[in-house]
Amino acid sequence: MRNVEAVRDADQPDETAERLTRLFRELRQRQSGAFSRQQAVAHGITDKVLSRRCRARQIQRVHGGVYVDFTGPLPWETRVWAAWLAYAPDAALTGATALRWYGVEEVRGDDRIHLAVPHPRRVDQRAGILVSRHRGFAAQLHGSRTPPIVRIEVAALMRASADPNASRQAALLLDVCRQRATTPQRLLAELDSLTRLPARQVLRRIVLDAADGVQSFLEQVYLRRVERAHALPTAERQVRVESTDGSGRRVRYRDVRYSPYGLVIELDGHAGHSDSESRWRDMHRDNSTAMSGELTLRFGYQLVDEPCLAAAQVATALRLRGWAGTARACSASCSVARNAA
Known part of the structure; x- marks a missing residue:
């Protein structure tokens, strides 16, 4: 990206250009190499430069308006950032993606990146991304983390609810408690707010077993x-x-x-x-x-x-x-x- 950062508005003072270069580099590092067109423009990179560097295979376009500053296969973390940037800012990691981001071990799921958006929002599905619409979206988020992510209790319950296999439902909810990623009491409290969640009563019985000391x-x-x-x-x-x-x-x-x-x-x-x-x-x-x-x-x-x-x-x-x-x-x-x- 050095060449990308070098082509800027000629009227910019050198000091300003250097600061923007540093800030843009730090931004990409935080985002595992991914960046959006809006972020590039905000740091002085023109659309013309982005197009030129894509043709030269110095950067690659992942989604509409989303790029990464290297070529070749994308690591999982980069795919997550790129997916979120495609729907940002009103989106959050959820389901299996959120659980893996939290570090829950042995999360099974498909290879897509799972994102949540507010329920009234209508979005197009993009390759490799599964978007679900959540009621009470803002209340489900974990603080002010970036990228935004739903609380681990929401992620676990949503993921378990979407699995038709009762044994896998139990394995997931018991595992997040056994790994001390959350507690049965927090899961039960979250269930009380997810009144429309499918299989809600089945999940409640599993969590009550966890509260009795069951771990697998x-x-x-x-x-x-x-x-x-x-x-x-x-x-x-x-x-x-x-x-x-x-x-x-x-x-x-x-x-x-x-x-x-x-x-x-x-x-x-x-x-x-x-x-x-x-x-x-x-x-x-x-x-x-x-x-x-x-x-x-x-x-x-x-x-x-x-x-x-x-x-x-x-x-x-x-x-x-x-x-x-x-x-x-x-x-x-x-x-x-x-x-x-």
């Missing part, structure tokens, strides 16, 4: 389809446990713990548990539990297909350790009664 989709399956559905005792969740080994004091968390009966349930929902390091970590954790006098039962994604069998095993372990209750069949075909000791 598998933990939710265990809570709903194993523990509650079969009338097992109410467990503690994500229980902090400190222990000491050769490397010093360590802190671990038990996924599910029936403290009165000395029974711990560990739920392994990640493929990473198949590698040797993770298996060793799991065995070390189970051994530590055993040395404390507690019993560990470990379940994976078989819970989704066989919750009744898991409930029978947990009920048997609980009864062996003093529980006087009886597991309840969740349906006419439930096998918990004949499988539980």
Whole structure:
């Protein structure tokens, strides 16, 4: 962009031109190389210069009136800035784009940049950008950030609501809480304001599970389809446990713990548990539990297909350790009664 910045109004004093050059460079750095025609003109760059540099492949046009100061593929951050500049200033990052901008891990979504605009605004869709119209747009924004972005609670709820898959809805909302990007209480408060949100009641039940200590989709399956559905005792969740080994004091968390009966349930929902390091970590954790006098039962994604069998095993372990209750069949075909000791 040095040549672009060099061609200015000849009447501009050198000092003014140098200041504009510096300010324009700083602007582009903040915007990951993207800039709008209006920004270029405000810094002394003419349309004629922009056209010439595009033809010389020194800059590239991304959207109408939006450029980047390099050629070649665009990094994700540059694509976000370019998309926002195409609809600025009355637009904001939302959905999967906002979640990724906030740093939420493992956000799944399509490759488009998701933007929100005020509901009365009518806009044309552009390639690679998905624009949604939001009621109460101004009230959903996070402070005065640039580019504007909706609050993380709005982004998470909008993203989950748009996904027809209940397990992915749960995984997203539980993940943002587990990663401490937000809290169940904030999500519930935001839900109260999003009265037109599709699947609102389903999302509320997921967030209420998060408020009860559930941190993953598998933990939710265990809570709903194993523990509650079969009338097992109410467990503690994500229980902090400190222990000491050769490397010093360590802190671990038990996924599910029936403290009165000395029974711990560990739920392994990640493929990473198949590698040797993770298996060793799991065995070390189970051994530590055993040395404390507690019993560990470990379940994976078989819970989704066989919750009744898991409930029978947990009920048997609980009864062996003093529980006087009886597991309840969740349906006419439930096998918990004949499988539980």
